[in-house]
Amino acid sequence: EPNKVSIEEVEIPEPKSNEILLEIAYCGICGSDLHAFRGKHPFIPLPATPGHEFSAIIEKVGKNISHFQKGDKVTVEPSLTCGECYNCRIGRYNICENLRVMGCQGDGAMADYLIVPSEKVIPIPDELSLLEATLSEPIAVGVHAVKRAGVLLNKNVVIIGSGMIGLSVIINVVKAGAKEITVTDLSDSRLKKAEELGATQTINATKTDAIEEIKQNQPYEGIDVVFECVGVEQSIRDAIEIVRKGGKIIVVGVFGEETKIQMAYVQDRELELIGSLMYTRRDFTEAVQMLANKEVPPELFISKIMPLEKAQHAFEQAFNKEENLKIILEVNKEK
Numbered sequence: 001e002p003n004k005v006s007i008e009e010v011e012i013p014e015p016k017s018n019e020i021l022l023e024i025a026y027c028g029i030c031g032s033d034l035h036a037f038r039g040k041h042p043f044i045p046l047p048a049t050p051g052h053e054f055s056a057i058i059e060k061v062g063k064n065i066s067h068f069q070k071g072d073k074v075t076v077e078p079s080l081t082c083g084e085c086y087n088c089r090i091g092r093y094n095i096c097e098n099l100r101v102m103g104c105q106g107d108g109a110m111a112d113y114l115i116v117p118s119e120k121v122i123p124i125p126d127e128l129s130l131l132e133a134t135l136s137e138p139i140a141v142g143v144h145a146v147k148r149a150g151v152l153l154n155k156n157v158v159i160i161g162s163g164m165i166g167l168s169v170i171i172n173v174v175k176a177g178a179k180e181i182t183v184t185d186l187s188d189s190r191l192k193k194a195e196e197l198g199a200t201q202t203i204n205a206t207k208t209d210a211i212e213e214i215k216q217n218q219p220y221e222g223i224d225v226v227f228e229c230v231g232v233e234q235s236i237r238d239a240i241e242i243v244r245k246g247g248k249i250i251v252v253g254v255f256g257e258e259t260k261i262q263m264a265y266v267q268d269r270e271l272e273l274i275g276s277l278m279y280t281r282r283d284f285t286e287a288v289q290m291l292a293n294k295e296v297p298p299e300l301f302i303s304k305i306m307p308l309e310k311a312q313h314a315f316e317q318a319f320n321k322e323e324n325l326k327i328i329l330e331v332n333k334e335k
């Protein structure tokens with residue numbers, strides 16, 4: 001049933017030989033959870049047990065596992081992959097033919113306990129708290145998206161959308177050495193965060209014609225790469241409009257609906273339209289390391305921490321995008 005959270009009692013599961021039983025510490029609420037909550041996510045059927053960005057303490061390990069033990073602080077790559085399809089075999093398992101994701105098509109982490117395959121578990125370094133580690137997942141999305149764009153050194157970039165994923169992209173675009181970094185959004189508070197992270201220009205599209213503004217002020221080379229981080233028709237149409245001929249558009253936003261775009265421009269301007277989904281292990285471990293190195297300011301992202309029992313309220317609050325960027329559920333109190 002859309003728009004309703006319910007909390008139910010279930011048995012604590014037993015890990016198989018290559019699995020790990022986790023006691024969940026914190027779990028972030030993500031835009032895709034909100035889509036699912038409304039019953040509008042294209043790939044998440046209801047009912048679902050959500051939660052794919054989380055940190056945990058190992059409660060029990062399966063009998064074949066020697067490199068982890070009870071009490072370890074960990075985070076988890078939430079993709080569940082088949083290991084046998086072509087993409088899995090060449091290491092692009094984020095686009096596994098049989099991809100499932102914890103908290104989307106598989107059980108998620110908004111629960112006291114969760115069983116995960118051991119190869120998905122990633123240790124949290126001592127410098128990183130359990131709370132901060134929940135940001136690894138959304139930061140990894142940005143790491144991957146920016147790699148999809150290729151070399152960004154001295155390139156001119158536009159990022160459409162300054163939500164969690166847009167901001168994650170900004171951090172990684174700055175790190176990759178981009179020159180002009182223009183960010184558009186509908187919220188001043190989010191654009192302020194974009195500036196703090198290194199955007200060179202921000203545009204509030206409710207106040208200014210963003211397309212005009214970008215076209216008027218663009219550097220000689222034009223806009224080399226646009227990151228679409230919203231997932232609505234207008235923003236992908238804008239992306240196609242502003243990118244230079246021969247430029248790239250990285251599609252990171254999740255589109256809930258079929259979308260109309262000007263395909264003639266893609267052909268005539270030799271545009272590259274490139275999708276980006278999740279991440280693979282290297283992206284994820286890099287995100288963990290960026291957080292541990294304080295390259296990501298957690299306080300800029302985390303708006304509220306609420307107990308799991310208040311999940312219904314937390315989900316409703318998360319729709320208030322002006323006030324809340326990332327709401328994190330505290331699932332089990334830290335000991």
Ligand SMILES: [Zn+2]
Binds near residue numbers: 032138
């Ligand atoms: Zn997410």
Ligand SMILES: [Zn+2]
Binds near residue numbers: 085086087088096097
């Ligand atoms: Zn596969």
